[in-house]
Amino acid sequence: MGRKKNGLTAIAAAMGISATLAQAQSQAPVGLDTVTDFKSAVTQGVLTNPRVVSQWYNFEATREAERGARGGYLPSVDLYSEWGREERETPLIDLGDYSRDATRFTITQMLFDGFATRDQVASLGYAKLSRYYDFKRASEEIALEAAVAYLDTVKFQNLVKFAEDNYIVHKNVYDKIEERTGGGVSQGVDLEQAAARVALAESNLVTEITNLHDVMTRFHRVVGSLPGENLAMPSVPAGEIPELRETALEMAYQRSPVINAAIENLRSSQESLNATNAPMMPRLDLRYRNEVEHDTDGIDGRFDEEAIEVVVSYNLFRGGSDSARKREYYNLYNAAIEERKQACLNVRQEVTIAFNDVEALERQVEVLQRNLIAQDKTRRAYRDQFDIGQRTLLDLLDSQNEYFDTQRAHTSAVTDLAAAQARTLANMGLLLAAMDMDGLNAEKIAELDLDFSRDGDDENAQALCPQGAPLPASVDRDALFARLNASADPAASAASAAALAGLAAGSDRYRTVGEDMVSLEVDVQFEFNSSVISSAYDDEIARAAEALRDNAGIRATVEGHTDSSGEDNYNQWLSERRANAVRDMLINEHGISADQLVAIGRGEGSPIASNATAEGRARNRRVELVLDVAQ
Template identity: 45%
Template sequence: MKKVRTLVCLAVLSTLQIAPAAAAAPEALRDAVRKAVVTNPEVQARWHGFQAADADQETARAGYYPQVDVSASIGRERLTRPNTGTDDYTHRNATLSLNQMVYDGFFTKSEVARMGYAKLARYYELVDASEGAALEVVRAYGDVLRYRELVRLAKANYVEHKQISDQIGERAGAGVGRRVDLEQATGRLALAESNLLTEVSNLHDVSARYLRLVGEMPPEALGDFGDKLAAGPLPANASEALREAFNTSPALNAAVENVRAGQALVDSRRSAYHPRVDLQAYKAIDHNLDGVSGRSTDSVVQLVLNYNLFRGGADQARLRQAAEQLNQSRDLREKACRDLRQTLSIAYNDSQRLVEQLRYLDQHQLSIEKAREAYRRQFDIGQRTLLDLLDTENEYFQARRAYTNARYDQVIAQARTLNGLGKLMSALDVARDDLPPASEVGQDRAGIDPATICPPDAPLPLQVDKAALLADTLREAGGAKR
């Protein structure tokens, strides 16, 4: 007996020692997420959008550089002059021209800034799509594990009901059991078969979702989540999580950059009210110009000012359009903030609530398991009815099913919280090798001030004082008796 206790103690100590290592995400999950963020079509579409935005900024920056053109022509011309007759000749021309913008009302500067902010917005949208794909893979991975376990529980539940049904059938056939008991057992067996079929169908559906996200079927060997995805703790409360998310959430950062791009568009539209100054230079070489035989050259260097006086109201309309688009981007930023505040508050509350709920569900399934074994022994000696036995079997199955669902829901709630913080991929230690940091893309602001967007307020979870609740109930019951 002493030797058994020693072995148990050593097993517990070894479990405690390996617990931190077991908290890391399984390698199969990291591989699945890595494949999704590299090959998922939605993420790849965002990647190409980011690349296109980078090319757009280079296009806008070209406005700072001179434009150089070469043109050449050759053709037959006929020139008719009064009192001199008509001449037919071949005219050849070659022209080299240069145009350098000197002042354009800060149009080029505003466009370069606008395209830079748009590139940052596309960058954060790419990060958000990658985070979203990672979350969906975590959900699918967890659901495959969940329904594989639920199928196993449903199989065991079916076997138990089948054995009880056969036992009752033998009793009824021998004349020592009632026919109604057999009907009741047959009905419960049919329910167990239906439960098994449901779980098998659910496993098929989540496997198809995994295939869509990752591009391959889930392997037979999937590492378990453990109890958490990352070794680091979550923020202390929902308000702290929101304050952190306002600076790290890619969705909110994308909305902020869209607002900055909208302001730069307004500045760009205002340039139409300024004059434009260009430095122009060209040299033309002609043969037989205007019918004069021989070679002619024309060289020009000049400053050209152009100031539009009337364009039919187009400039004013474009400026008004840009102002409305800026207001639209501000409204979408407000929406992104409110959406983040809701989803992160719910995810954080779920991740905390399910920890406590798991303790109660575990206690429930352990208690039902003990009651089930006791009822089975009492049924064998005639102290319990068939209905008692079947009820405990069904309750045991539902208790184990509820515990399994809550266990996976709790880890997925952690993933949803990390996704709201924009840190799910870093928690899984997964990254795109071709994705640069935001500072290299052009991020030049320190962060987001929540006071300028929306306050990081989260509803406080309701705390139930169970002792006070019970005391109030007993007090009300006592008053009613009097």
């Protein structure tokens, strides 16, 4: 007995360490602010994250580059001054050495440069817009990262609470079993089983605390501050998401900063390619020149010269550099075309996946919410029945674990749904707008009055994204079941097949359910809204396992069933859980090969009794083994 107490003491000590760790993780270090609401987390991330700020500086740098290129339209004003000693000797006279100086003042106005300045200004103007969309992309991405970090923190804060509650329940059960064991009511093996379950609950708690620490660290990196305690579940503005995926894609093609940045980069590449024609054309300048020199050519005195002139220059050969540069920019232009295509493909993929996740998770949350309520009722009923000796330890702990798993699944689905909604909006370029946030330097951007207009006849200014998207995934259960039946193990022996086929004749446990198909009725029934297998059915499952071991070459399908209570989607989900519960027990506790068993749910569609009575509904909450004897 002392040995058991030592084990429990170790568990309790570990629990104390875990509680201390949880408290430490939930408190911010002194001097660091915490963020306590969803919008503040997203806003702070967008305004302070280095990725966003660096993209702003890239945008500003390109704006200055455009200003520099526009300088090519304005005159160039230059002043030259020189002084030196010269020595001059001609066939007629030796002037000796002397000092001279000269000052030149010129104003040069470009009249024609092969359109180089025009094309360079246009290229940098589009590059400026591309950097702007890169800045917007970084803002949307950081907003999404901050939103997901907040949601993950909410999730794991709740999961830690669930794990703590789960541990407490297991500890209370352990205490009750310990009292019964001391009084001779329960067996020692029950106490060992309870201690093992407490240890598992402790392990789950430590795991959740570690996960919470990890997401808090990510939150700190993205947002710049630590999250507060007990964060509230936020509401993502999902009303901005269209009902149809085609509409969502069309909006994404128009609003996505990823696609718009690729379009402006392509337009910039086109203008840069055009600029490579300039070196192959003459250059024409208008120049005013005023020169003042002293002692020029050894002749004492001041020399003044003033002129207005037109200067023409035309390069005839530069070693093939201009042609090579033109080919270089042509390849860069083609690369920009492919980058635009890739941007469309990426956005289509991300929006389609996120949109499908939203639809799937909405259904999943609805089902899990109903299941959570049902599991809580079952858990409470089992606890009351355990106290009066009508339920075993395993029944009680199994119901608690199933409730704990459903809590975790429901919370994960709720936060995952919000994250999918945020991801859909971000990929459409609408997350900041949907949250009524302006982003970094919004007022300054408004003052710039950027020109986002595009020529409708210019293909380079269009997204040209492919239409259509993959259809949402769906499961045809009847077709799946037919395919599973068709894949029977060809190695099944003729003797096993014949033996099973003969079982259906005159048997109340085996019945023919189709050509070469025999159903083995497994007398395992479930409580209402539950997939927990009562220990009262251990012998029945053992007999089913024996039948499977005797016919190892036969493929078996575990079919779960429900009564008609509840909606179709929920009953389908519950029947699948019942089938998997039996399959897992056959594999884990009776050594049946996983390759021999497939689990599917039949929902409420195959009753064997009337659902009009309580007895009939109880019979319909069952599982069956369907054995394929086809050769």
